[in-house]
Amino acid sequence: MPEGMADRTYQTARHLRVAVAHLNGLPQRPEFVLCTGDLVDRGGDEEYALLADILGQLTMPFYLIPGNHDDRAAMRRAFPGHAYLAGHDGFMQYTIEAWEPRLIALDTLIPGEPGGRLCPQRLDWLHERLGEQPDRPTIIFMHHPPFRTGLTKMDNAGLEDNAGLVGIVRRHAQVEAVLAGHVHRFITRRFAGTVAMTAPGPAHQVDLNLGAEEKLSLIMEPPAGLLHLWLGGDDGLVSHVSYTGGCYQGVTVFADGQWIRDAPPLAPSIPLP
Ligand SMILES: [Fe+2]
DSSP: OTTSHHHHHHOHHHHHHHHHHHHHHOSSOOSOEEEOSOOSSSOOHHHHHHHHHHHTTOSSOEEEOOOTTOOHHHHHHHOTTOGGGGOBTTBOOEEEOSSSSEEEEOOOBOTTOSSBOOOHHHHHHHHHHHHHOTTSOEEEEOSSOSSOOSOHHHHHTSBSOOHHHHHHHHTOTTEEEEEEOSSSSOEEEEETTEEEEEOOOSSOEEOOOOSSSOOOOEEOOOOEEEEEEEEEGGGEEEEEEEEOOSSBOOOOOEETTEEOTTOOOOOBSOOOO
C-alpha cells in the first residue's frame, strides 16, 4: 500500500524498484520472472497501479500468481495485458508453454484468510495439466509452500493440507521443482519425489525463529530472490540465491588468485533510490 505501514516501515516499493533494476542489469539476464504472490499489501487498485508501474520496468516477461494479500479481480484490472490471469474456473491457474521447463501456476488463495488451500477442483486441474505432457520438464509455482517450514507462525498460516498435492506430484516425474513464496526466506526440502523451495523476499525477511511458540517478527536481512538456471538433460534445474541490493553492499575480498587486502569495509544500508 503506497505510504502504508509496510511501505513506510520496510520501503517495500523502493526495494522492489531496486530488485527490478538488479534483474535488468544481471550479466546473464533472466528470460522471465515469476512473482510468487503477496504482490501488494491490502489488494487495492492504488497498490496494484504502483506495482504495475514498477514491474513494467522489467525488460523480460513476468508472470503473477496471487498470495493471501492479493485480490484476483484487482490484479486482472491492473494487468489487462496479462491474459493468462483469466485463469480457470475463477482460479488464477494457468500454464506457460513458451519456455523450458514448462510452467504451471497454482492458485492457493482463500479470500480474506492468511492460509492457503488447494481444493479438489484446483488439484484436478493440475493433474490434467501434468498428464498432458508427461515427458516435458515442468516447474510448478504457487504462493503458500506445500510443506511445513518450522516457522510456527507461518506454518499456522500455511497450506491447509498438502496430501492431495503430494499424491499428484509423486505420480509425475517430470516435475523439476515446486516453487513458493509467502515466508520471505529461502527454505528447501525433498518433496513428493522432487524438490520444493521458498524464495526470500525483495524487501524484509521473516526472522529465523524455529521455536514452537507462535511468534512472527520481520527483519531487514539482505533482500534477495531466487535465480533458477535450466541446464537441461541430466544437469536439470539449479537454483541460486541472488541478492538484489538495498541493504548490504557486496564487497569482493578475493579475486585473481589473491586476497584483496584493502577491501573497503562492509557498508550496510546503502541508499535506496
Ligand atoms: Fe503470503
